[in-house]
Amino acid sequence: MSHAKLSASGSHRWLSCPPSALLEREFPDELSPYAAEGTFAHELAELRLSRAVANTCKPSAYTSKLNTLKENDWYSAEMGDHIDQYVTQISEIYLAAKKACKDALVLLEQRLDFSDWVPEGFGTGDVVIISDDAVEVIDLKYGKGVPVSAEENSQMRLYGLGALKTYGLLYDFTRIRMTIIQPRLDNISTEELSEDELLRWAREVVAPTAAQAIAGEGEFSSGEHCRFCKARFTCRARAERNLELAQYEFKNPALLIHAEIGDILTRTMELSRWASDIQNYALEKAERHGVKFPGWKLVEGRSVRKYTDEEAIAKTLMTKGYEEDAVMPRILLGITAMEKLLGKKAFAKLLLDYIEKPPGRPTLVPESDKRPEISSAQAAAVEFAEEEVPV
Ligand code: SF4
Incomplete structure (x- = not known):
């Protein structure tokens, strides 16, 4: 080898x-x-x-x-x-x-x-x-x-x-x-x-x-560097480490204190990445290779209805007197698709005055993240503005 x-x-x-x-x-x-x-x-x-x-x-x-x-x-x-x-x-x-x-x-x-x-x-x-x-x-x-x-x-x-x-x-x-x-x-x-x-x-x-x-020597060590490792789905060291992370020792009193919640949030980042890798791996094996995992079976997932022929539908409705604009409203391309169509320069030149970027929804990230911290008052303002948007 x-x-x-x-x-x-x-x-x-x-x-x-x-x-x-x-x-x-x-x-x-x-x-x-x-x-x-x-x-x-x-x-x-x-x-x-x-x-x-x-x-x-x-x-x-x-x-x-x-x-x-x-x-x-x-x-x-x-x-x-x-x-x-x-x-x-x-x-x-x-x-x-x-x-x-x-x-x-x-x-x-x-x-x-x-x-x-x-x-x-x-x-x-x-x-x-x-x-x-x-x-x-x-x-x-x-x-x-x-x-x-x-x-x-x-x-x-x-x-x-x-x-x-x-x-x-x-x-x-x-x-x-x-x-x-x-x-x-x-x-x-x-x-x-x-x-x-x-x-x-x-x-x-x-x-x-x-x-x-x-030489294939040294210690296996799991962490965020596992993300693109080809062995990440079935690596035993990663599994053992994540199962260890999941065994959180709850201390008295009955309710968690903030320091414990901070610790759990840190653990769940890698834990949820690992859980999603395992789910994707098992689904692919079951679906494509017929693998049976003890206690699990493959079933048909939830599905949603969809049109098979949009033009035929519009034609049918219009012959019945429905307005074209009501059944087939014209919709402007989304911002990403529009920017792709026009190119960044033309997009900025023609449309910049019509674009706004509202503050992003507050999200909890580790302190090492490069984004500046916002206060809870700023976070509340964003939440409030979102609630105000008419539906
Ligand atoms: S998945 Fe396993 S082998 Fe790959 S980097 Fe993580 S611990 Fe190492």
């Missing part, structure tokens, strides 16, 4: 739970439409940057390549706008670097080799900007599910190590900057480390943990 592969994108997981890398090899790759969309967005971004920032693509070749990309099913005006925003941000970062050092260099899609610390480890830096004393690696994240921060981000640090190893012989870097740009969430964040800090992390944390992970 050959050893485990240690990717930069999965590094948070194998650094937290070293034997997961070998265990994951028992499961097939999981295909996600978001990954295909992300890959396409990167292709578009690379082309746009090659013309607008790196100047490595001739105008005629650029136009023809861009036209081909625009034919792709993943392309939309909305994606074009997001990538434009990303390209503008990269231009600004590059211009700032050039201001500080006139010979600053921008490179696209660079192979970053960090195999000195992780066997066979390498990744691809979307953008690398090199100036006299600093190197900056920039990663485009096209997802919009959760904001991703560059701070203490092991994937970005591994890319930083790769940049240091690849260009450090030619340049005398003292600072390594690692930046994530997530245009769909207007999210940009940077971590800057000195060469010493980054190399210490590589030596003390990465290299010894990678050696364990590659």
Whole structure:
């Protein structure tokens, strides 16, 4: 059996739970439409940057390549706008670097080799900007599910190590900057480390943990890093940890105190993620593979009525004298669909005055969440405003 592969994108997981890398090899790759969309967005971004920032693509070749990309099913005006925003941000970062050092260099899609610390480890830096004393690696994240921060981000640090190893012989870097740009969430964040800090992390944390992970050694350890682990459905360590979390020791008096509720809220986050993973896994096994789980059976779920032919229905009703507008009201496209249709720029130009964003419904999140805290008076105002909305 050959050893485990240690990717930069999965590094948070194998650094937290070293034997997961070998265990994951028992499961097939999981295909996600978001990954295909992300890959396409990167292709578009690379082309746009090659013309607008790196100047490595001739105008005629650029136009023809861009036209081909625009034919792709993943392309939309909305994606074009997001990538434009990303390209503008990269231009600004590059211009700032050039201001500080006139010979600053921008490179696209660079192979970053960090195999000195992780066997066979390498990744691809979307953008690398090199100036006299600093190197900056920039990663485009096209997802919009959760904001991703560059701070203490092991994937970005591994890319930083790769940049240091690849260009450090030619340049005398003292600072390594690692930046994530997530245009769909207007999210940009940077971590800057000195060469010493980054190399210490590589030596003390990465290299010894990678050696364990590659051999399938070390302790299983579950946590939020289990989220994308291929073993997450049936992993015994995760199950045991969650069952432990569920056994809350209730203390006297009869009612819970606030500190206990805070503790339970923290436990339920991972617990409910795990419960939902188990439910999805069992349903898929029962439905597609006929697996019987003791005490459980497959039944038909709740279903709702639906029209089979909307045009025929309208025709039937109109011949009976019903008004067309009454039975087929015209409805404006929703905001997301409208923005996708018009593109971000046209949407903002034409419709900004007609859009309002009411405060979001109050939600409890862990203190580590980046959103600013609101007071209970503000929360009550939001609840009150919601109640006032006529139905
Ligand atoms: S599910 Fe979590 S605990 Fe289990 S192997 Fe994966 S990362 Fe480790």
